Amino acid sequence: MKRAILIHPDPRLKKLCDPVADIGDDLRKLADDMLETMYDAPGIGLAAPQVGVLERLIVLDCVKGETEAPRPLVMFNPRVIASSDETNVYEEGCLSIPDQYADVERPREVEVEWLDRNGALQTETFGGLWATCVQHEIDHLDGKLFIDYLKPLKRQLITRKMVKLKKERARI
Template sequence: MVLPIHVYGDPILRERAQPVAADSPELQQLLDDMVETMHAASGIGLAAPQVGRRERVFVVDLTPMKEELEAEGETLPPMPMFFINPEIVWTSEEQCSFEEGCLSIPDVREVVERPVAVRIRYLDRQFRPQELEARGMLARVIQHEYDHLEGILFIDRISAFRRQLLRRRLREIARGQVSAEYPLALSRV
């Protein structure tokens, strides 16, 4: 089922997500719904808080970018990927700037600097412990979605000057003055 995506201004996007205690049919359904929602919104990552849930999970699917990424030398693991109770345990010192957007902040894109590589520990969909070292776009998407679980949005990682320039647009989004090609859960602040 495609779930509505919560937008900037919704308090759940600023909360720290809670660890998942055990696998369950409800969790498996949430994961399926998140993948379906991400695909319906033409996204490449989605975290539970973005669909109004507090579970510490996110999904990633870089399939739409596969040819481009492989042409640049990136090798992708099988997609979609499921990250349950993730923990970033290492980040590279080397940084890279890249323009990011977010399904919860429609039509806003900004250049964000992030580490080029990360190592993340997590449980996969079958609740098996995993550790992955990711580079490039996969590392960037993992960090973006992980931030959502910490209550951090990509606009928190841009300069105060750039945030000031976005202030009016963000206020409009928070007031529900926004539309997208996918269902939105609008708050009316």
């Protein structure tokens, strides 16, 4: 089931999310809903607070090629346990900040630990777009948006655009 994506500014997007204590059917269903919502948007990542759930859950799939098989990942309680000193700059966007993009510098590689949908501990090193995406989504769980990396004036400009967008959508 597709879920509504919150648009910035929304106070829920700035909250610290609670760790997932027990991965039950309700949370697995939420993960499936989030993947459906993400693919439909279309996007490459989505965090639970973006659909109004303040729990530490993210989904992502950075496979872009038509010929490559999708690789949907569901991560409960993800955390970066190591990161490279080398950095990459990617133009980031966010489903909660539609049609706004900006360059963000992040570690080029990160090692991430998480629980999968069966509660098994997983660890993987991500590079390139995957590294950027997983860091972006984990930031959401800590109440941080990609625009928080920008200079105040640029951040305020984007926020004003989002306030205007929300007003326009409310009229429809």
